Amino acid sequence: MLFYEKTLSFISDLYKCVAGRVLCQLQACGAADVNAAVRSASAAFTVWSKLAGMERARVMLEAARLIGKRREEIAEIEVVNNGKSITEARLDVDSARLCIExxxxxxxxxxxxxxQLPGGSFAYTRRxxxxxxxxxxxxxxxxxxxxWxxxxxxxxxxSMVFKPSPVTPVTAVLLAEIYSQAGAPEGLFSVVQGGQETGSLLCHxxxxxxxSFTGSVPTxxxxxxxxxxxxxxxxxxxxxxxPLIIFEDTDLENAVRGALMxxxxxxxQxxxxxxRVFVQSSILPPFLKEVARRTKAIxxxxxxxxxxxxxxxxxxPHLEKVLGYVTQAKKEGARVLCGGEPFIPADPKLKDGYYMTPCVLDGCTDDMTCVREEIFGPxxxxxxFDTEDEVLRRANDSALGLAAGVFTKDVKRAHRVIENLQAGSCFINNYNITPVEVPFGGYKASGIGRENGQVTIEFYTQLKTVVVEMGDVDSLF
Structure with missing residues (x-):
């Protein structure tokens, strides 16, 4: 179900980022729409929450089947709106399907x-x-x-009322349509469109x-x-x-592939x-040579x-922000090995799109802006670095702690380093692998709670304790 306020004056342009042209105009939802969406979700909750788990599972499995059937359609729409490659968009659709399954x-x-309690009495808990x-x-x-x-x-x-980013609002509507086609009650998953004001109405x-929110730390x-x-x-x-830490004993080719991923x-993004790619000093020259070569070939x-x-x-605006970080890095003394410039594709239809060449910065130090702040670009x-103790201290010197990785052939070192890294999602000899069966989330200012994995059930349920007395009341009065 999609809610929108036809009479609302605020309208924002939705850009086709691959070509730099307006794709459509988006109208934001106001208080009336948010109230209607929440009412509909409340009604759906009354029905849905009483179903057996197997009944809910059947609807969800049908939704997953429909996503698989419409994989290419969803991926292509995601590409047009978001700008990522069709290869990645297909993997995103697969991840969504697997998560629902x-x-x-x-x-x-x-x-x-x-x-079991004394005297034959007992207690139980309900989620x-x-x-x-x-x-x-x-x-x-x-x-x-x-x-997710x-x-x-x-x-x-x-039930859920979902607000996508106003920059990429389209494919969430497809998910709402799919849930409905799968047999979910009306309002179980509703989509409201808008920006900060709409989000505030929902939160209050x-x-x-x-x-549940995914986005920047300030928001x-x-x-x-x-x-x-x-x-x-x-x-x-x-x-x-x-931080991604690469030790000198690693398979260099594998580490370069991991750094690119x-x-x-x-x-x-x-x-x-x-x-923050920390490379042990003894292998820094060959690493830089190979990572630059492969980056230029993207x-x-x-x-x-x-x-x-x-x-x-x-x-x-985001492209300009990312390019600005590259300019700032050069001013602070970093050396651009490759990339960091606007890119104009050969296809004239794409000449106004928001493209840039992927950038590798060498000679970075811990106090540089490009090392301290999240750039959210290529x-x-x-x-x-020289020693393990040194790199651990530097890797943990951040207010954020979402992820971390280590490349080494030394199994003991790998687990020792991971144990001491202050991050919620860690990788050994790989990076950015997020199977839906395992939790994803961060330490410190990178967040609270987790997405995916069995533990997520705890974040979407409340625990009720029931004590059952099988004898007489032993009263103090």
């Missing part, structure tokens, strides 16, 4: 605990749904995030039980503050400035990216072509 299985296994949940998505993974938030919520018996709504803090006024739990998946997926252009590996950044900052 996984939590369909979890819906059938929700259970509590039985505790019960929260009610109407709000999901607020980001623009880098529009369809995938909508699925909705799947655990509805598996537990909740008295009938909303929980808010996450505001959402946490708004939700706290209603004592509502939040799940926050926020920014990162993650850690920096250039989705044009570098990934919160978990390992953009094919940029029309993201709808299978051979393209890097599409357009999401908007013109910019890799390479730093040299």
């Amino acid at each position: 996984y939590f369909a299985g979890q819906a059938t296994t929700l259970s509590g605990q039985h505790v 019960e749904p929260l009610g109407v949940c709000v999901g607020i998505g980001a623009w880098n993974y529009p369809f995938q995030i909508a699925a 938030k909705s799947a655990p919520a509805i598996a537990c018996g909740n 709504h008295p009938s909303v039980a929980k808010v 996450g803090k505001k959402i946490m503050e708004m939700a706290s006024r209603g004592v509502k739990p939040v799940t926050l998946e926020l920014g990162g400035k993650s 850690a920096n250039f997926l989705s044009q570098g 990934v919160c978990s990216n390992g953009t 094919q940029i252009g029309d993201p709808l072509l299978d051979e393209t590996r890097m599409g357009a950044l999401v908007s013109k 910019v890799m900052s390479v730093l040299s």
Whole structure:
């Protein structure tokens, strides 16, 4: 179900980032629409929460089947709006489908605990749904995030009102359509469009039980503050400035591939990216040579072509912001090994799109802006280190702690380093691998709670304790 306020005066242009042209105009939802969406979600919750887990699972599995059937359609729409390559967009659709399948299985296994008490009495716990949940998505993974938030919520018996980013609002509507076609009650997953004002209305709504947000740290803090006024739990998946540590004993070719995956997926617009690449000094020269060679070979252009590996950044202001970070890095003493410039594809239809060449910065130091701040673009900052203790201290010197990675052939060192890294999602000899079966989320200012994995059930349910007396009341009065 999609809600929108036809009479609202605020209208924003939705740009086709691959070509720099207006794709359509978006009307934001106002208070009347938000109220209608929450009412519809409340009605759906009344029905949905009473279904057996197996009944909810059937609907979810049908939704997953429909996503698989419409994979290419959804991926192509994601490309047009978001700008990422069709190869990556297909993987995003697959992740969404797998997430819904996984939590369909979890819906059938929700259970509590039985505790035997003295005298034959006993107690038990029940995991019960929260009610109407709000999901607020980001623009880098529009369809995938909508699925990652909705799947655990509805598996537990909740309903969800979802607000996608106003920059990429389209594919969440397709997910709502698919849930409806799969047999979900009307209002179980509703989409409202808009920006900050619409999000504020959702967070403050008295009938909303929980808010789950993916986005920047400053916005996450505001959402946490708004939700706290209603004592509502939040799940926050926020920014990162993650370290990737490459030791001298590693397979260099494998480490270079990992560094590229850690920096250039989705044009570098990934919160978990390992953009602080720490390379042990003894292998720094060959690493730089190979990473620059492979970065220069990345094919940029029309993201709808299978051979393209890097599409357009999401908007013109964002492109200018990322290019500004490269300029600032040069002013602070970093050396550009390659890239960091606007790119104009050969296809004249794409000449006004928001493209840039992926950038590798050498000679970076811990105090540089490019090392301290999240750029959210295809910019890799390479730093040299000598010892394990040194690199651990430097890697943890950040207010953020979303992800971290290590490349080494020494198994003991790998686990020792991971144990001491202050990050919620860690990788050994790989990077940016996010199977839906395992939790994803951060330490420190990178967020609260987790997406995916069995533990997510805890964030979309509330625990009820029931004590059953089998004898007489032993009263003090």
